[in-house]
Amino acid sequence: MFSRISKPPFYSTASFLISKSFKQKNLTSVKLKPVSHTILHSPFSSHHEQKLKGWRKYASQFRSKPASYVISFAVLHELTAIVPIPIIYIFLSATGIEIPFPQQVLDEGNKFINKVVVYYGYSPFEDGSRKLLNLATSYAIVKALMPVRIAACVMMTPWTAEKVVGPITGVFKRIVGRK
Numbered sequence: 001m002f003s004r005i006s007k008p009p010f011y012s013t014a015s016f017l018i019s020k021s022f023k024q025k026n027l028t029s030v031k032l033k034p035v036s037h038t039i040l041h042s043p044f045s046s047h048h049e050q051k052l053k054g055w056r057k058y059a060s061q062f063r064s065k066p067a068s069y070v071i072s073f074a075v076l077h078e079l080t081a082i083v084p085i086p087i088i089y090i091f092l093s094a095t096g097i098e099i100p101f102p103q104q105v106l107d108e109g110n111k112f113i114n115k116v117v118v119y120y121g122y123s124p125f126e127d128g129s130r131k132l133l134n135l136a137t138s139y140a141i142v143k144a145l146m147p148v149r150i151a152a153c154v155m156m157t158p159w160t161a162e163k164v165v166g167p168i169t170g171v172f173k174r175i176v177g178r179k
Contacts, residue, residue, distance in 0.1 A: 058158045065161065068169060072160040076153040081142060088138040098130070099137050106133060 062069045092099075106128070113132055114124040125131060142149075 061158060061162075065166070068161040068165040069157055072165045073153055073157045075165075076156055076160060077149070080149040080153060084142050084145075085135075085138045088141055089134050092134040092137060093131075099133055101133055103128070106130070109133075 109132060110125050110127070110129055118124050
């Protein structure tokens, strides 16, 4: 089936089709330049990687070390989820910012949580305490900032993979290699 197709080895498929079209339209005086063999057959060589810019450079690095990039993203994602909660909670508690919330619902929530807290041996919250509301607000703010967190994680992943996770995995490989 494919033996009928005869194309010169130095032309790309597009060049071959264009030259065939030129011959059909009697435009044979147009000369096509040959395409380099290395560009056609090894697009991800190390020479090619040096020329990549922007996100393509990081995509190429991801192809070569996907595990370190996935681990880096996962660690960064969890850090950006956990670290801001106490920071936002402390900020809300220290500034005394009051989130508008029905006092009756807040008291019912505190009553329920006090049962759980007392069951586990801790002292109950005072009436009208806003600690749980500040904690829930901190959690909600972190969840609302999910698109920003993901963008930050994607942006920090290449650096973390190369400068943190890569050296750590190198140490583990050396340790395992010695045994």
